[in-house]
Amino acid sequence: MAAGAGRLIAFEGGEGSGKSTQAKALAETLGAELTREPGGTPLGERLRRLLLDEPSAIDPRAELMMMLAARAQHLAEVIEPALAAGRHVVVDRFAGSTLAYQGYGRGLPLAEVKSACLLASGGRQADLNVLLDLPVSAGSLRRGLKERDRIEAAGPEFHDRVRQGFLAEAEADPVHWCVLDGSLPADEVAAAVRRVVAARLGLSLARGD
Numbered sequence: 078m079a080a081g082a083g084r085l086i087a088f089e090g091g092e093g094s095g096k097s098t099q100a101k102a103l104a105e106t107l108g109a110e111l112t113r114e115p116g117g118t119p120l121g122e123r124l125r126r127l128l129l130d131e132p133s134a135i136d137p138r139a140e141l142m143m144m145l146a147a148r149a150q151h152l153a154e155v156i157e158p159a160l161a162a163g164r165h166v167v168v169d170r171f172a173g174s175t176l177a178y179q180g181y182g183r184g185l186p187l188a189e190v191k192s193a194c195l196l197a198s199g200g201r202q203a204d205l206n207v208l209l210d211l212p213v214s215a216g217s218l219r220r221g222l223k224e225r226d227r228i229e230a231a232g233p234e235f236h237d238r239v240r241q242g243f244l245a246e247a248e249a250d251p252v253h254w255c256v257l258d259g260s261l262p263a264d265e266v267a268a269a270v271r272r273v274v275a276a277r278l279g280l281s282l283a284r285g286d
């Protein structure tokens with residue numbers, strides 16, 4: 078990869094694991110573009126609402142395709158232009174979540190989900206996936222009584238398959254994944270994120286730890 082090229086860093090993990098907190102902190106440290114999935118563009122945010130608010134069941138393949146439609150638009154409109162301009166991009170969920178939720182969680186064939194992700198992203202993959210691992214019950218407790226959307230409301234067995242799926246993907250591709258203990262205090266997680274980003278991507282960070 079060319080020196081000075083923008084890097085794509087994805088935060089992954091289950092509900093309440095600290096992704097949004099850590100994505101924001103890292104984006105500030107790096108001066109990176111901060112964005113999220115599903116969403117990140119006007120079309121993507123509309124798809125997000127459809128995906129999360131739909132009162133009736135959505136077929137798993139329909140769910141996958143809607144997620145991927147949002148991703149394709151996100152890459153075209155936000156992520157690729159930022160990377161091409163040499164900016165780093167921090168994304169709150171990316172392809173790892175598709176594999177974990179629609180693959181491991183919903184039970185769609187993993188190889189097919191992976192191919193579909195590559196089709197949607199034009200081959201773009203995150204340079205680093207930061208998995209914030211946390212037991213499902215702990216994430217649920219953190220989120221408290223906040224109303225659950227359609228995917229959050231799926232049962233604990235579903236969310237445990239998602240968690241195990243993330244861990245399996247991270248274990249299978251240690252070059253592109255790192256697993257951090259999401260149960261640590263937020264400032265300790267943030268310090269661990271900065272260390273891993275500096276070490277893996279060779280980025281010099283403003284904070285000296």
Ligand SMILES: Nc1ncnc2c1ncn2[C@@H]1O[C@H](COP(=O)(O)OP(=O)(O)OP(=O)(O)O)[C@@H](O)[C@H]1O
Nearest residue numbers: 091092093094095096097098219259261262263266
């Ligand atoms: N390391 C931490 N320790 C304790 N509480 C945390 C920690 N990180 C975040 N929180 C709190 O837990 C809640 C969930 O955090 P956050 O929104 O960052 O998680 P998330 O992974 O983005 O959740 P969601 O899946 O709902 O988007 C928030 O109230 C946040 O302030």
Ligand SMILES: [Mg+2]
Nearest residue numbers: 096097098169
């Ligand atoms: Mg969040």
